[in-house]
Amino acid sequence: MSIEVSKIVQGVEPSATLAMSAKAKELKAQGETVYNLSVGEPDFDTPKHICDAAIEAMRAGHTRYTVASGIPELKAAVCADYKNRFGLDYKPTQVVISNGAKHSLHNAFFATLNPGDEAILPAPCWVSYAELIKLCGAKPTIVQTREEDSFKLTPEAFRAAITPKTRMLLLCNPSNPTGSCYTCDELLELAKIAVENDLFVVADEIYERLVYDGAQFTSFPTVLDGLQERSIVVNGVSKTYAMTGWRIGWLMAPENVAKKISSLQSQETSNPCSLSQYAALAALQGDQACVAEMRAEFEKRRDYVMSRIAAIPGMSAPKTGGAFYVFFNIRNFLGKDYGGVRVETDKDWCLELLQQKKVATVMGSAFSAPGYARASFAASMETLKTAFDRIEEFVAGK
Numbered sequence: 116m117s118i119e120v121s122k123i124v125q126g127v128e129p130s131a132t133l134a135m136s137a138k139a140k141e142l143k144a145q146g147e148t149v150y151n152l153s154v155g156e157p158d159f160d161t162p163k164h165i166c167d168a169a170i171e172a173m174r175a176g177h178t179r180y181t182v183a184s185g186i187p188e189l190k191a192a193v194c195a196d197y198k199n200r201f202g203l204d205y206k207p208t209q210v211v212i213s214n215g216a217k218h219s220l221h222n223a224f225f226a227t228l229n230p231g232d233e234a235i236l237p238a239p240c241w242v243s244y245a246e247l248i249k250l251c252g253a254k255p256t257i258v259q260t261r262e263e264d265s266f267k268l269t270p271e272a273f274r275a276a277i278t279p280k281t282r283m284l285l286l287c288n289p290s291n292p293t294g295s296c297y298t299c300d301e302l303l304e305l306a307k308i309a310v311e312n313d314l315f316v317v318a319d320e321i322y323e324r325l326v327y328d329g330a331q332f333t334s335f336p337t338v339l340d341g342l343q344e345r346s347i348v349v350n351g352v353s354k355t356y357a358m359t360g361w362r363i364g365w366l367m368a369p370e371n372v373a374k375k376i377s378s379l380q381s382q383e384t385s386n387p388c389s390l391s392q393y394a395a396l397a398a399l400q401g402d403q404a405c406v407a408e409m410r411a412e413f414e415k416r417r418d419y420v421m422s423r424i425a426a427i428p429g430m431s432a433p434k435t436g437g438a439f440y441v442f443f444n445i446r447n448f449l450g451k452d453y454g455g456v457r458v459e460t461d462k463d464w465c466l467e468l469l470q471q472k473k474v475a476t477v478m479g480s481a482f483s484a485p486g487y488a489r490a491s492f493a494a495s496m497e498t499l500k501t502a503f504d505r506i507e508e509f510v511a512g513k
């Protein structure tokens with residue numbers, strides 16, 4: 116007997132970023148030195164005071180189930196953080212702590228989208244949104260943004276994508292994969308359109324602490340009175356505190372939605388790891404110097420990577436304002452031979468770059484933006500330098 120996979124799960128694509136990382140690891144296992152710019156996680160270790168808090172939590176016996184939606188202390192700390200930094204009033208009953216921001220996004224979509232609903236996704240967009248939306252039976256409406264608009268959704272493009280079935284807009288700010296950041300005015304224009312059309316907005320703010328050039332991040336619900344009622348904000352500790360493996364993220368939503376998501380989570384997964392929750396609490400309540408240090412290091416690397424791309428004739432990228440990615444245009448480098456191999460697409464280009472020069476990036480088509488590639492600068496300066504030396508050689512046919 117063979118077990119048939121359900122129709123809905125058959126349609127799920129594997130994560131292209133993880134697939135590229137796996138390919139890089141495969142080469143590494145064969146003894147090759149790989150310069151890996153495909154990963155979406157800080158290369159720093161989790162700060163010591165956060166690890167210590169987890170050890171203390173274990174010793175203190177916090178090793179049992181917690182409330183399914185998260186420990187009250189962590190929910191309160193999340194509310195205090197958004198109040199202190201953005202002036203937003205959330206009650207702990209509006210917060211659900213989950214197994215990473217990806218789980219929070221899944222919960223948010225699953226709790227709000229019905230089969231047949233449409234959700235607007237500005238592209239280039241992070242790999243998981245469309246797949247998670249499809250899992251709910253809903254339809255992702257991919258809206259292409261333009262490099263000359265720094266890959267930001269314009270009010271015109273947003274309006275044009277709305278149909279009677281549209282229920283949701285997904286805004287990733289700062290963006291993975293493009294590193295673009297919306298200004299307060301830009302968010303306000305989008306918010307007004309959402310209100311006019313009675314849409315809700317899922318604001319993925321996972322990279323909000325990693326913004327550069329002294330920019331002030333604007334949290335989406337702050338731009339218009341009443342917006343909290345039609346927003347679900349997603350955030351977490353993975354990127355800010357170099358805690359990707361601990362799997363703690365959260366969402367903040369109107370109380371009725373948060374309550375239902377808590378029920379959903381209590382049936383699906385129960386609580387996220389108790390020790391990780393205590394670690395996340397220490398992250399939010401402890402010294403924030405570690406965040407400033409990591410951010411400053413990322414900014415240095417961002418400057419370096421932008422300068423290397425600018426120095427390659429025919430290559431371009433809008434300046435990364437946040438997160439740790441640069442999304443660069445490789446259209447001028449397609450339709451050519453590289454070491455006797457014909458390269459037609461962005462996927463071919465990234466695969467040949469990996470094969471021939473041992474530099475791992477991710478093809479733009481994985482983010483619904485063919486003709487581009489994403490490089491992560493969550494890698495040491497040494498790695499970045501060698502990787503870009505090799506990219507330069509590769510495009511020069513050397």
Ligand SMILES: Cc1ncc(COP(=O)(O)O)c(C=O)c1O
Nearest residue numbers: 155215216217241291351353364
């Ligand atoms: C835009 C975006 N949202 C959410 C996530 C998921 O974060 P977490 O590791 O907390 O699940 C990622 C991770 O790559 C991301 O890039």
